[in-house]
C-alpha cells in the first residue's frame with residue numbers, strides 16, 4: 472500500500488467517525504426525551520446570553536457547561552442501551568449502572584443551573 476493510499480484510508484476513517492458520531496447524536500435527539508429537554512435549555516441559555524450580553528469568559532463557561540451536559544446525556548443513553556443489550560430482566564447491577572449514569576447527568580445539570588444563575592441573575596437585576 473503506497474503512502475497516498477494510506478492517507479486516503481486515514482481521511483476516510485476520520486470522515487466515517489464523524490458520520491457515525493452525527494448518526495449517534497441524531498438518534499439520541501430523536502429517541503431520548505431528556506436530550507430534547509437539554510437542547511431546549513441550550514437554546515434558552517444561548518438566547519439569554521445574547522440578550523443579556525454576557526462577557527467572553529461567561530460564554531466560555533456557558534459553552535463548557537452546555538457541551539458537558541449534552542455529552543454526559545449521550546454517555547448516559549449509551550450506557551442505558553448497553554445495559555438493555557446485556558439484559559432485559561430486572562438485575563440489581565443493571566439498576567446500579569443506569570442509576571449511576573443518570574446521577575452523573577443530574578449532578579452536572581444541577582451545577583450548570585447554579586452557575587447559570589450566578590451568571591444571569593446579576594444581569595437581570
Ligand SMILES: Nc1ncnc2c1ncn2[C@@H]1O[C@H](COP(=O)(O)OP(=O)(O)OP(=O)(O)O)[C@@H](O)[C@H]1O
Nearest residue numbers: 505547551558559560561562563565566569570573
Ligand atoms: N434491567 C433493569 N434492571 C433493574 N433496574 C432497571 C433495569 N432497567 C431499568 N431499570 C431502572 O429503571 C430506571 C429507568 O430505566 P430506563 O432504561 O427506562 O431509563 P430511562 O427512563 O430512559 O432513563 P432516563 O430517562 O432517566 O435517562 C433506571 O434508572 C433503573 O433504576
